[in-house]
Amino acid sequence: MSDNSKIQRNLWESPWGYVESFFIGIGLMLTGFFLEVMTTGNATITLSYPMNIYVIVGYVLLLIVLYKWFTNTQLIRWLTKVPASISSIVLVTVLVMIMGIIPQVTSENSIINNLGLNHITSNWAFLLVLFQFLTCLGLITIKRLFQFKWSNFGFILNHLGLFLALTAGMLGTGDLQRLSLNTFEGKVSWVATNQSRQEVELPFAIHLNDFLIEEYAPKLALVDNVSGEVLHNNGKNLYLIEKGEQYIYNNYEVEVEEYFTSSGRIGDRFARVNDLGAPPSALISVKNTENDSIVNGWITCGSFAYQYQSLKINDELSMVMTIPEAKKFSSDIDILSKDGEKTTTTLEVNKPFKYKGWKLYQLSYDDKMGKWSNLSVIELVRDPWLPVIYAGIFMMIAGAFYMFWVGNKITKNEQNDLD
Amino acid sequence: MTWIDFPLYSTLILITWVIGIVFLVVSYKKPSFIKFANILFLAGWTILIVFVIKLWLELDRPPMRTLGETRLWYSTFLPLIGFITYIRWKYKWFLAYSFGMASLFLVINYLNPETYSKTLMPALQSVWFVPHVLVYLFSYAVLAASSIVAIKGSYDSFKGNFKLETLKLADNLVYIGFAFLTLGLLFGALWAKEAWGHYWTWDPKEVWAFLTWMGYLIYIHYRHFHVHKTKQALTILALAFIVLLVCWFGVNYLPVADTSVHTYTEY
Numbered sequence: 001m002s003d004n005s006k007i008q009r010n011l012w013e014s015p016w017g018y019v020e021s022f023f024i025g026i027g028l029m030l031t032g033f034f035l036e037v038m039t040t041g042n043a044t045i046t047l048s049y050p051m052n053i054y055v056i057v058g059y060v061l062l063l064i065v066l067y068k069w070f071t072n073t074q075l076i077r078w079l080t081k082v083p084a085s086i087s088s089i090v091l092v093t094v095l096v097m098i099m100g101i102i103p104q105v106t107s108e109n110s111i112i113n114n115l116g117l118n119h120i121t122s123n124w125a126f127l128l129v130l131f132q133f134l135t136c137l138g139l140i141t142i143k144r145l146f147q148f149k150w151s152n153f154g155f156i157l158n159h160l161g162l163f164l165a166l167t168a169g170m171l172g173t174g175d176l177q178r179l180s181l182n183t184f185e186g187k188v189s190w191v192a193t194n195q196s197r198q199e200v201e202l203p204f205a206i207h208l209n210d211f212l213i214e215e216y217a218p219k220l221a222l223v224d225n226v227s228g229e230v231l232h233n234n235g236k237n238l239y240l241i242e243k244g245e246q247y248i249y250n251n252y253e254v255e256v257e258e259y260f261t262s263s264g265r266i267g268d269r270f271a272r273v274n275d276l277g278a279p280p281s282a283l284i285s286v287k288n289t290e291n292d293s294i295v296n297g298w299i300t301c302g303s304f305a306y307q308y309q310s311l312k313i314n315d316e317l318s319m320v321m322t323i324p325e326a327k328k329f330s331s332d333i334d335i336l337s338k339d340g341e342k343t344t345t346t347l348e349v350n351k352p353f354k355y356k357g358w359k360l361y362q363l364s365y366d367d368k369m370g371k372w373s374n375l376s377v378i379e380l381v382r383d384p385w386l387p388v389i390y391a392g393i394f395m396m397i398a399g400a401f402y403m404f405w406v407g408n409k410i411t412k413n414e415q416n417d418l419d
Numbered sequence: 420m421t422w423i424d425f426p427l428y429s430t431l432i433l434i435t436w437v438i439g440i441v442f443l444v445v446s447y448k449k450p451s452f453i454k455f456a457n458i459l460f461l462a463g464w465t466i467l468i469v470f471v472i473k474l475w476l477e478l479d480r481p482p483m484r485t486l487g488e489t490r491l492w493y494s495t496f497l498p499l500i501g502f503i504t505y506i507r508w509k510y511k512w513f514l515a516y517s518f519g520m521a522s523l524f525l526v527i528n529y530l531n532p533e534t535y536s537k538t539l540m541p542a543l544q545s546v547w548f549v550p551h552v553l554v555y556l557f558s559y560a561v562l563a564a565s566s567i568v569a570i571k572g573s574y575d576s577f578k579g580n581f582k583l584e585t586l587k588l589a590d591n592l593v594y595i596g597f598a599f600l601t602l603g604l605l606f607g608a609l610w611a612k613e614a615w616g617h618y619w620t621w622d623p624k625e626v627w628a629f630l631t632w633m634g635y636l637i638y639i640h641y642r643h644f645h646v647h648k649t650k651q652a653l654t655i656l657a658l659a660f661i662v663l664l665v666c667w668f669g670v671n672y673l674p675v676a677d678t679s680v681h682t683y684t685e686y
Contacts, residue, residue: 082644086637093633100626100665103675121621169619178616216538240537325538349541350614361616381616389618393605400605404598 016078021087028132029091032125036116039124048174049384056171063138067146079132080139088133095126130170137163154402161395164388172385179381180363183208185374188336192380204356206378209332209344213371215324217241217261218280218301222249223320225312238322241282251289254319258283263300270298276372277305282321286313304368323370331362331376347378358382428470429525435463436522443515453511460518464498467525471495480539483552486668487531490524492553496560497521504564508588516567547610551603558599559667562635565592566660569653576650586649589656590642597635604628623675627666634659 012020047055070076078084099120107118116123141159144152179192183206190205219238222231230238231250239247243259263281264273270281285296295313301321302308310320330348335355337343345353347362354360359381366373383389439459446452471491474482482488501517504510568589575581607628608618619625638655645651670676 082640086640089633089637089640093630093637096626096630096633099621100623100630100670100675101673103677104621219536238536326541327538328541328544350545352613352616359616363616379616393608393618396601397605400598400601403601404595 014074014077015081016074016083018083018087021078021083022090024084025087025091025129025132028128029095029125032123032128033115035124037114046174047171052171052174056167059167060138063135063142067139067142076139079136080143084132085136085140088129088136091129092126092133095120095123095129134163134166137166154399154406157395157399157402161392161399163392165392165396168385168388168392172383172389175382175384177382178379181206181378181380183331183333183376183378185209185211185376202380203338205336206360207334207336208376209334211331211365211373211376212329213326213365213373214328215371216327217259218282218324219322220247220254220256220282220284221320221322222252223310223318225316225318231317241280241321243282252313253287253289255285255287256282257285257296264306265298268298270300275305277303279303279306279308280321280324281309284311284319286311286319288313303370304372329362329365329376331378333360333378335360357384422474424473425470426529428466429529432463432466432470433522433525435459435466436518439463440515440518440522443511446511456514460498460502460514464495467495467498478537480537481549481552483548484536484539484543487528489552489556489667490528492556493560494521494524494528496557497524497564500560500564504588504592510588512571513564513568513588517564520563520567542614545610545614547606547613551606551610554599554606555603558596558603559663561592561596561599562660562663565589565596566656568592569656569660572649573653573657576653581649583649586642586652593635593638593642593656597632597639600632600635604632623670623673623679624666626675627662627670631659631663631666634662 011023016024066076067080071080098117102112102117104118104120107113112118116125120126137159141156141163144156144159148156177194177200179194179200179202181189181192181202183189185208188205188207190202192200192202194200217240220241221238223229224231239245241256241259243256245256247254247256258270259280259282260270260272261280262272262274262278263270264275264278265281270283279300279302281298281300283296283298285294287294295311297311298309299311299319299321300306300309301323308320310318312318328348330346332346333344335343335345337356343355347353347360349362352359352361361379361381363377363379365377366375369375436459439456442452442456442459446456471482474491483492497517498521501514501521504517505514568585572581572585572589575585607625611620612618634655638652638659641648641655642652665673670679
């Protein structure tokens with residue numbers, strides 16, 4: 001079913017089609033790789049305010065000028081047609097696919113290193129191909145905006161949204177600040193570190209009043225004494241320990257006779273204790289249903305202060321308690337501004353706090369100390385371009401609803417006009 | 420622990436669905452059988468919904484964390500899509516496909532013991548969790564449906580009786596699926612901003628989700644402008660679905676998996 005009655009035409013004869021488009025696209029990509037090989041080290045240019053504003057405004061103006069006055073040139077006509085768009089989407093996809101296969105970390109493979117395949121997002125090839133992609137996207141968006149019709153509304157939402165989110169996301173990285181700040185219980189901190197490990201003084205200080213962790217109960221596992229591996233259902237099914245519960249592991253019936261969330265050893269048994277570093281412990285009895293033999297004893301997962309203790313069932317197998325997983329961790333903090341203003345809040349994962357253009361996140365804690373950690377790591381992010389990116393994202397969300405609602409009814413233009 | 424009851428539930432569901440599919444096949448000869456087929460499909464689906472609700476209540480967390488749990492949702496959504504397309508376009512073969520596929524996923528879950536773990540790491544405890552995953556799974560189910568339409572289309576064109584209508588059905592499904600894919604991606608970005616401080620970090624799962632999105636983007640653009648080049652369109656659709664499968668299952672096996680924040684399934 002070939003609709004295009006094959007007209008014999010030569011390469012580079014107007015209008016440019018897929019062959020020429022891929023020729024140009026792949027040419028850009030190869031140029032990029034050539035630049036990667038030639039320039040050693042990371043030659044990324046990150047623009048920050050106000051340069052990035054000039055660039056973005058200049059770029060959009062240039063696109064408008066090109067559309068308005070140069071639309072009859074071969075290049076611009078090509079950029080606003082489908083083959084250019086599709087070829088650039090395909091090439092962006094190819095390069096991102098490389099990123100999805102090759103780990104983006106330092107590599108020992110010289111081909112990967114020389115071509116920069118382990119830092120695709122700052123690779124010249126990717127940047128050039130993406131630039132063509134954005135130019136196509138920008139030009140067709142401007143075209144539809146200039147010839148506005150309500151039936152193009154969904155089109156504009158999707159394309160303009162993507163254009164805004166991508167350009168603002170890329171050019172805004174120079175203004176993005178991500179800092180991490182170590183805070184300690186009862187202390188005031190104001191010197192954070194940025195991503196290149198330089199110290200940055202904050203315009204405010206943070207006093208950590210309290211750091212809290214809520215934990216799930218530890219889990220019970222059957223392990224192989226020699227390999228140390230968790231047995232039973234490929235190690236997937238570990239039960240949370242609860243007093244009085246009975247669990248089945250292969251041919252063992254395990255009963256939890258006693259369980260303390262915080263305990264210490266006294267002689268050969270455990271008792272409820274609230275000391276620093278007091279781990280959970282449990283008294284379990286394990287019955288082998290094959291020969292009705294019973295083994296019982298105390299187990300604990302230990303902590304930084306206590307050694308762990310397992311229960312040996314026989315020469316091959318033992319029961320162990322796993323280290324409890326965190327359910328929730330949060331920091332009670334006071335934010336102290338330079339003019340003496342105090343704001344009290346609680347930071348929690350997924351619940352950041354906005355403060356004077358910054359967003360504060362609960363990042364991590366000292367996981368060796370677990371729930372006794374008095375260190376809480378707070379991340380501070382400042383992204384002045386976020387409103388533009390969000391505008392783009394919300395336009396695309398609206399566009400998605402529009403697409404779902406209208407479907408492809410409006411695209412049934414059988415006349416095949418190459419837009 | 421409800422996963423322990425899964426063999427019982429899944430057996431019941433599978434029996435109703437398999438008999439249902441048999442009745443559906445019979446209905447090509449004796450049209451009155453379609454009624455019984457639909458009743459059986461619906462009965463099995465109701466049992467599945469009951470199971471999902473019980474599981475959710477029992478786990479105290481949305482059952483969407485592990486691969487097995489997402490397969491369960493997939494089995495739940497496919498029948499819905501089958502019913503809707505059947506009511507809308509009356510494709511019997513499509514109904515049979517969606518139930519067959521849903522059954523297959525139940526069998527996979529039956530063969531892979533699922534985790535009973537109730538724990539949910541703090542980063543996943545968010546209002547975005549449920550919409551992000553459900554929108555994605557719904558989208559995957561619709562897009563899988565579109566690729567089965569593509570396979571039917573390829574088979575028909577091989578046999579020489581290809582109808583453009585088949586591809587239009589695929590188009591409709593891709594548009595719906597793509598809209599949801601976009602929502603899933605963007606909800607993910609908004610959530611990531613709340614949880615990790617940045618909306619996009621090129622995490623391997625994000626990379627492959629982006630690639631899936633691009634794949635269907637190519638299909639949509641190609642279809643839009645080359646209405647009659649059906650074979651190429653069918654090929655693009657098939658390739659896009661392969662990328663989707665890599666995103667869903669394959670990422671865990673790629674060399675990049677170590678660096679992903681999206682692997683929650685070890686325990």
